[in-house]
Amino acid sequence: MHINPKQEIRHSKFAMFGIGMLLFLLIIAIFGPLLTPYQPNSQTPFAFESPSFNHWLGTNHVGQDILSQLIYGARTSLLVGFLTALLATILSAIIGTSTALAGGLYDKIVMRIVDAFIVIPAIIVIILVAAYLKPNLLVLILLLALLGWQGGARTIRAQALSLKEMGHISAARSFGASNLYIIFRHILPDLVPILLMGFIYGVRRAVFMEAGLAFLGIADPTTVSWGMMMHEALDFCYLNVWRWWLIPPGVALSLTILSVTGIGHTLEGALDPRLRREANA
Amino acid sequence: MRNVITYVIAFLFILTLNFLLPRMLPGDPLMAIYGNEALIAMTPELKAHLVERFALDQPLWQQFGAYLLALVQGDLGHSYYYNSPVSSIVLGRLPWTLLLVGTALIISTLSGIVLGIESGWRRGSRRDKSLLTSLMAVSGFPDFFLGILLLIGFSVTWKIFPLSGAITPYSGLSGAALVLDVLHHLFLPATALTLSYIGASYLLTRNTMVTVLKNPYILMAKAKGLPDRVVRYQHAGRNALLPVITQTGIQLGRMVTGALFVEIVFAYPGLGYLTYEALLARDYPVLQGVLLIVAVSVLIANFLVDLSYSKLDPRIRYAH
Numbered sequence: 001m002h003i004n005p006k007q008e009i010r011h012s013k014f015a016m017f018g019i020g021m022l023l024f025l026l027i028i029a030i031f032g033p034l035l036t037p038y039q040p041n042s043q044t045p046f047a048f049e050s051p052s053f054n055h056w057l058g059t060n061h062v063g064q065d066i067l068s069q070l071i072y073g074a075r076t077s078l079l080v081g082f083l084t085a086l087l088a089t090i091l092s093a094i095i096g097t098s099t100a101l102a103g104g105l106y107d108k109i110v111m112r113i114v115d116a117f118i119v120i121p122a123i124i125v126i127i128l129v130a131a132y133l134k135p136n137l138l139v140l141i142l143l144l145a146l147l148g149w150q151g152g153a154r155t156i157r158a159q160a161l162s163l164k165e166m167g168h169i170s171a172a173r174s175f176g177a178s179n180l181y182i183i184f185r186h187i188l189p190d191l192v193p194i195l196l197m198g199f200i201y202g203v204r205r206a207v208f209m210e211a212g213l214a215f216l217g218i219a220d221p222t223t224v225s226w227g228m229m230m231h232e233a234l235d236f237c238y239l240n241v242w243r244w245w246l247i248p249p250g251v252a253l254s255l256t257i258l259s260v261t262g263i264g265h266t267l268e269g270a271l272d273p274r275l276r277r278e279a280n281a
Numbered sequence: 282m283r284n285v286i287t288y289v290i291a292f293l294f295i296l297t298l299n300f301l302l303p304r305m306l307p308g309d310p311l312m313a314i315y316g317n318e319a320l321i322a323m324t325p326e327l328k329a330h331l332v333e334r335f336a337l338d339q340p341l342w343q344q345f346g347a348y349l350l351a352l353v354q355g356d357l358g359h360s361y362y363y364n365s366p367v368s369s370i371v372l373g374r375l376p377w378t379l380l381l382v383g384t385a386l387i388i389s390t391l392s393g394i395v396l397g398i399e400s401g402w403r404r405g406s407r408r409d410k411s412l413l414t415s416l417m418a419v420s421g422f423p424d425f426f427l428g429i430l431l432l433i434g435f436s437v438t439w440k441i442f443p444l445s446g447a448i449t450p451y452s453g454l455s456g457a458a459l460v461l462d463v464l465h466h467l468f469l470p471a472t473a474l475t476l477s478y479i480g481a482s483y484l485l486t487r488n489t490m491v492t493v494l495k496n497p498y499i500l501m502a503k504a505k506g507l508p509d510r511v512v513r514y515q516h517a518g519r520n521a522l523l524p525v526i527t528q529t530g531i532q533l534g535r536m537v538t539g540a541l542f543v544e545i546v547f548a549y550p551g552l553g554y555l556t557y558e559a560l561l562a563r564d565y566p567v568l569q570g571v572l573l574i575v576a577v578s579v580l581i582a583n584f585l586v587d588l589s590y591s592k593l594d595p596r597i598r599y600a601h
């Protein structure tokens with residue numbers, strides 16, 4: 001049951017590509033304000049300019065610099081992705097391990113609710129809530145996290161249940177270890193690969209959903225994001241501006257999702273014993 | 282084991298959310314239910330009638346009762362933007378979404394299975410690796426961006442396919458010409474959806490092939506001297522099929538929501554585009570009606586899959 005995720009990732013080209021790409025995006029996101037010569041939201045009278053030395057990717061319909069928007073879009077995507085996934089993973093770890101160890105009525109009730117949420121299409125709930133509440137970025141992150149932990153909790157609970165029956169845990173119990181001690185000392189360390197995978201897929205889901213909502217035009221209009229850029233650019237797709245306005249945010253979004261998928265797929269292959277031997281495919 | 286109660290809880294949650302959201306907002310609830318623009322043209326008599334209809338002067342639980350009663354009678358509300366009942370607007374758009382999702386679901390599942398069988402048969406071969414890489418790459422694209430790429434390539438630049446819509450307006454086509462016109466409009470949106478969902482059935486088939494190929498009956502079939510193709514499809518492929526078929530049901534829900542986005546790109550007049558129009562016009566009754574219908578259909582689809590799930594293969598456990 002002890003799997004070393006680091007080693008699995010190092011042996012996969014796809015995962016290495018993903019990590020490299022994510023690091024690159026992270027650097028761009030962190031140092032964004034230093035890299036951009038313009039404020040992404042500041043409007044100029046020079047609308048629909050083609051790429052030039054001043055505006056490498058031209059300007060949009062209200063004269064905003066597209067490259068600056070693209071760079072700030074990375075911040076939004078990664079912030080939403082990582083924060084949402086972090087919150088959702090923590091929630092799923094707490095619920096998953098506690099239901100597995102406590103059992104009883106608590107387990108039954110919580111799992112009922114979890115199952116109900118798994119069958120509800122999350123994107124629909126989010127569209128509905130976002131249409132009424134017009135959430136800012138923080139509320140959006142909370143909303144996505146609240147709707148994103150249920151699948152993970154199920155997987156973690158199943159894993160914790162099987163870990164619970166193992167010899168070293170009974171041994172710890174016979175020495176008088178408490179539930180909390182067992183969770184932190186014996187169960188959580190062995191859950192790390194699963195948590196990591198849940199986190200990775202959580203990032204992908206959140207990045208995807210944020211972009212989707214912004215593409216629908218119901219995200220916070222003051223936050224620059226790739227989805228919003230595509231939403232605005234699509235209205236002008238009959239002009240040739242799509243080359244530097246519509247394609248770049250789409251490619252950036254796809255590369256982000258692709259690199260996250262690469263890491264997740266490798267971890268998944270490593271976790272599934274039937275697929276283990278092809279970990280370096 | 283998920284059972285009926287799970288679905289009842291999920292259904293009640295969606296109903297409650299639909300009911301509470303507009304009514305919990307600050308300000309006039311009627312405003313939130315119908316949207317600001319709709320109320321401008323409203324007469325005091327109509328307003329009084331609506332307050333009575335929604336029981337807005339009653340306590341919250343009685344309002345919920347009135348809401349449920351209306352739903353049971355098939356009344357999804359009235360859109361002042363279209364000036365017609367929400368249910369008839371939704372029903373008018375539904376066939377297009379069904380056509381789009383149905384086409385994409387069938388094509389993506391079938392081709393995913395075939396490619397998965399080919400890939401899993403010789404795992405690690407060059408063909409397998411290139412298939413895996415390209416399909417993983419394609420499924421990494423968000424569905425609406427795939428749609429945008431197709432739109433720009435085939436409609437804007439090369440002008441092979443129409444830019445938007447589901448039929449040529451005012452063309453007066455009929456018979457075979459009409460069918461061709463519908464297919465012509467369907468092609469790009471269906472391709473975008475197919476491409477973004479082919480990865481799932483492909484990966485599952487490929488992974489199932491790995492287990493199936495280890496079975497003794499595969500060795501037996503090979504030892505009998507059967508042709509490669511027969512072993513691959515009739516012995517291995519058929520047995521790798523079951524999980525894919527059940528997963529297709531689960532996919533259905535995700536595909537319907539995926540279609541929402543693809544429809545917007547191509548202005549394809551299904552439920553997704555209707556949602557988008559309702560969002561732009563702040564036509565809340567339509568928005569609520571569409572999302573309720575979609576959510577309930579997804580729930581029903583999931584429920585049917587769950588029912589068939591354990592019957593088809595008791596070994597399959599719930600992983601997610």
